Amino acid sequence: MxxxxxxxxxxxxxxxxxxxxxxxxxxxxxxxxxxxxxxxxxxxxxxxxxxxxxxxxxxxxxxxxxxxxxxxxxxxxxxxxxxxxxxxxxxxxxxxxxxxxxxxxxxxxxxxIVAGLVPALPGVYPVKPIANLARAVERLREAGCTAPPRLLVVGGGAAGVEIAGNGRRLLGDRGSVTIASAGPLLAPFPPLTRELVRASFDRRGIRMIEDAPVSGWTDGTAILADGRRIPFDVALISTGVKxxxxxxxxxxxxxxxxxxxxxxxxxxxxxxxxxxxxxxxxxxxxxxxxxxxxxxxxxxxxxxxxxxxxxGCPLAPFKPQKRFLQILNLGDGTGVLVRGKIVRHGTLPWLLKDLIDRRFVRSFQK
Ligand SMILES: Cc1cc2nc3c(=O)[nH]c(=O)nc-3n(C[C@H](O)[C@H](O)[C@H](O)COP(=O)(O)OP(=O)(O)OC[C@H]3O[C@@H](n4cnc5c(N)ncnc54)[C@H](O)[C@@H]3O)c2cc1C
Known part of the structure; x- marks a missing residue:
């Protein structure tokens, strides 16, 4: 052209x-x-x-x-x-x-889009599009009117971990949050990241099931490859993207x-x-x-x-940076900052993420 x-x-x-x-x-x-x-x-x-x-x-x-x-x-x-x-x-x-x-x-x-199987069952949502998370909140609130609500997160990557941590924040002391992962949580992250997340989730009663892929579904229940059954009101599928x-x-x-x-x-x-x-x-x-x-x-x-x-002018090349900053929002007022092998956990990483994200979105809302 x-x-x-x-x-x-x-x-x-x-x-x-x-x-x-x-x-x-x-x-x-x-x-x-x-x-x-x-x-x-x-x-x-x-x-x-x-x-x-x-x-x-x-x-x-x-x-x-x-x-x-x-x-x-x-x-x-x-x-x-x-x-x-x-x-x-x-x-x-x-x-x-x-x-x-x-x-x-x-x-x-x-x-x-979310990779892997997303069964067409009530209460099961892929985490993309992100608007599904708002629908999940509504459904958990409805479920909570009659019994303590049960949230299942399938997938132990960064998004799954953030969703489980924030799911606990949504439910408070009521109900249950389970994260089921086919491998270890946060597999590609430095090991310290995993230890910090496990400690936070243990403290907050978030059940972690690792190395246990979901192999089947019935209405309201996920079945793990080892036969265990996890009942849920909402299951959020966060098994990577394609x-x-x-x-x-x-x-x-x-x-x-x-x-x-x-x-x-x-x-x-x-x-x-x-x-x-x-x-x-x-x-x-x-x-x-x-x-x-x-x-x-x-x-x-x-x-x-x-x-x-x-x-009709010359094009410029994209030069991707090799390392980038990631901050996981654990939903308890703390974040885990990861850049290459550097890992930091606490309130400051969370405040930084909150600031960066709010500023970014606001700049397009004016
Ligand atoms: C829960 C969650 C949390 C995440 N948190 C982070 C984070 O903190 N930091 C980070 O760096 N990454 C994060 N990610 C990853 C990040 O979401 C993606 O890498 C990012 O959205 C990719 O941006 P994109 O522009 O390619 O696509 P998107 O931002 O997803 O945009 C794609 C757009 O295409 C539109 N679209 C789709 N199909 C069609 C079609 N057929 N016709 C027209 N339009 C279409 C969609 O509606 C959408 O608006 C997170 C992912 C998830 C799931």
Whole structure:
């Protein structure tokens, strides 16, 4: 496309990787580029504050960003709908409702979905989309009207741990919280992280079942591979993430794990007019860790490269940092900070996370 004036940019998904572009949309629309945001819902929920929302630390309004308003106030158009497929040769995006949108450039920020089985049973929710956590709170409250509510978290990664800790905060002294993990809790983290989390959960009566995958479900009960049965009112499934199925319908090169293969300019290796960022891409053939940190960092570069591409200018490469800061919100007023091999636990890490997250989301809510 470099070399000729382009007219229409489509942003698929209003997630972490597109927020920067949405905030600075005027720079595109002011240059005569029509921009359409395609999003399944007008609000995007910020995942970093999702577990805190479950624990009652934040309201739903505090953790979500009105991406429709961002798009429209920047002079763009917002289409509520879901992308279903692409014809990259004709530059056509197809939506699940049959609508077709023509584009000159398209940027894909479709996020990820929970990997593994999510049975279609009452009270069972995947942790993505994050809005499910608000539905889980409602259901636990309803269950608590008749008996102490029982929360089961399946998956012992960072998200599962945060959800179990905040689930305990929501339930207080009532009810039960169980976290069941196919391997040890927080397997890829430094061992000290695991010890700190186990000590906190022990103190607060959160039952930890490690090295015990869930192998079956009946209504209201999860069955572990060793035969144990865990009854629940709400089960939140947090068993890692994978790229959305949409990617298989793009007609573009994918990495072995099904994510969109992009070059160092965040540009599809199969179509120069398609860009992508966040959890749904494989950067130079290999997926980066699926954390919001990368999606957010890619935001400004995506914005710059979309502008450059549509203006016929050279693209800039994305340079991922090797280490990044993670802070786990344990839901008891403390956090565990992890950066490489450095691990710190206490109130300060939690206050830092709270400050960073609130400031980030507020900057898109003004
Ligand atoms: C509970 C939980 C807590 C987390 N906490 C942290 C944290 O503290 N720090 C951190 O770095 N990472 C965290 N993560 C990981 C983080 O959520 C992801 O890495 C991040 O959301 C990726 O951003 P993204 O922009 O790729 O996708 P998202 O922010 O998920 O955005 C994707 C968007 O695409 C839209 N979409 C999906 N399908 C379609 C379609 N077909 N058509 C149109 N739009 C579509 C979705 O509606 C969504 O708005 C957490 C994850 C979970 C589950």
């Amino acid at each position: 470099n070399g000729r004036a382009a007219r229409h940019l489509i942003l698929v998904g209003g997630g972490h990787a597109h927020l920067h572009t949405l905030r600075r949309l005027r720079e595109l629309t002011g240059a005569g580029i029509a921009v359409t945001l395609v999003t399944p819902a007008r609000h995007h929920y910020y995942s970093g504050m999702g577990p805190g929302m479950l624990g009652g630390l934040y309201t739903e309004e505090q953790v979500r960003i009105d991406v429709q308003r961002l798009a429209e106030s920047g002079g763009g158009r917002c289409v509520i709908g879901e992308a279903a497929g692409l014809d990259p040769d004709c530059r056509l995006l197809r939506l699940t409702d049959g609508r077709e949108l023509a584009y000159d450039a398209l940027s894909l920020n479709a996020g990820s 790229p959305p199925l949409l990617l298989e319908s793009l007609g573009l090169p994918l990495a072995p794990d099904g994510s969109l293969s992009v070059n160092r300019f965040l540009q599809s290796t199969g179509s120069a007019s398609v860009f992508g960022g966040g959890d749904c891409i494989a950067f130079e053939g290999a997926p980066l860790a699926r954390v919001g940190v990368y999606a957010v960092r890619q935001g400004p570069l995506l914005h710059a490269n979309l502008r450059a591409y549509l203006g």
